[in-house]
Amino acid sequence: MTERYKYSNDGYLNEDFRLFHLKDSSGQEKDFHFHEFDKLVILISGKVDYTVEGTTYKLEPWDILLVRHHMIHKAAIDLSVPYERIIIYLDSAYVERFAPNAGLMDCFAEAERRGYCLMRPDENAIAGLKDALGRLEATQDDELFGAQLLRGTMLVQLLVLANRIMLSDKSHADTVADSGGKIAPALSYINENLTNELNIDDMAALCYLSRYHFMRLFKAQTGCTVHNYIRQKRLVLAARLIREGMSASAAAAECGFVDYSAFHRAFTKTFRVSPGRIKKQ
Structure with missing residues (x-):
């Protein structure tokens, strides 16, 4: 993968x-x-x-x-x-x-x-x-x-x-x-601000780490890069919003996806079903 x-x-x-x-x-x-x-x-x-x-x-x-x-x-x-x-x-x-x-x-x-x-x-x-x-x-x-x-x-x-x-x-x-070590504040911050702009330098500062060390430690703790973790969490949030009745395009925009076609591809890859079909499940 x-x-x-x-x-x-x-x-x-x-x-x-x-x-x-x-x-x-x-x-x-x-x-x-x-x-x-x-x-x-x-x-x-x-x-x-x-x-x-x-x-x-x-x-x-x-x-x-x-x-x-x-x-x-x-x-x-x-x-x-x-x-x-x-x-x-x-x-x-x-x-x-x-x-x-x-x-x-x-x-x-x-x-x-x-x-x-x-x-x-x-x-x-x-x-x-x-x-x-x-x-x-x-x-x-x-x-x-x-x-x-x-x-x-x-x-x-x-x-x-x-x-x-x-x-x-x-x-x-x-x-x-091992409670996530120094990245715990960043994990909480990400999950509380998925619909807002998220900046790696701000998250590194929350953890009192340099950008470089924060990114290395984040991947070691979670198994993925900061960017991909945020992307996954936003896809999950978008899926919930769609199930609750929001249109797929509105959910994509709400979760920070500017390019709908890229959102559709990532969503389908992750959930093995398109945004339109997940709404009907």
Whole structure:
């Protein structure tokens, strides 16, 4: 893949949610990528470092990682030991329809607000987590009466537990993650100002770095250049605006794309669907 389109939209979710229970010793290290859905990662065993938006988390067994849609992330896996994990893809719209106004996805929003995607449950919470995951996993092959309702109910129970863990979790106060180092202020600034002009010299100054060192460190932390990171985030924002009813041309202009044909090509390359078609999805 060329540098211009470094990040990929990886994985698809055609169901309301999808659970994977994976165990292997030959998993591949994926390049930096993002999803159109939210993702829960629960490590059961193994050694893996997850980098999410420039922050690297060293996962321990039964850690919970909350990766919100469009967050750029990558797993670095130690293949010398078996790697077992449960991954759940979530359609937030489905969760809201199933339990309106329940706030079940608030744990994802809180993780993003904190700038820290990891939760480290205590022993009591781990016992509850194992039980909730076991109940949910047991429904996956159920085809009897009410199976879909039962699966949704088990998912709700898991998300209630995740939110309770989030409310009491203090792991964000610990020093268990490399929190993006000196580029963290720039990452926050970019994500808060995607519709405004963004200047590399201003971002470097926010991080108290020279332009040269800022650009080198940014690529080391995120896997891509500053320009391409901003471009990707603006494409993601444009996709959301289009889904919300804005015309593709207006969304392109709002997100800083002057040349619509270049925007159309980049959008289609990233999302594997044109701006016009994504509006209908």
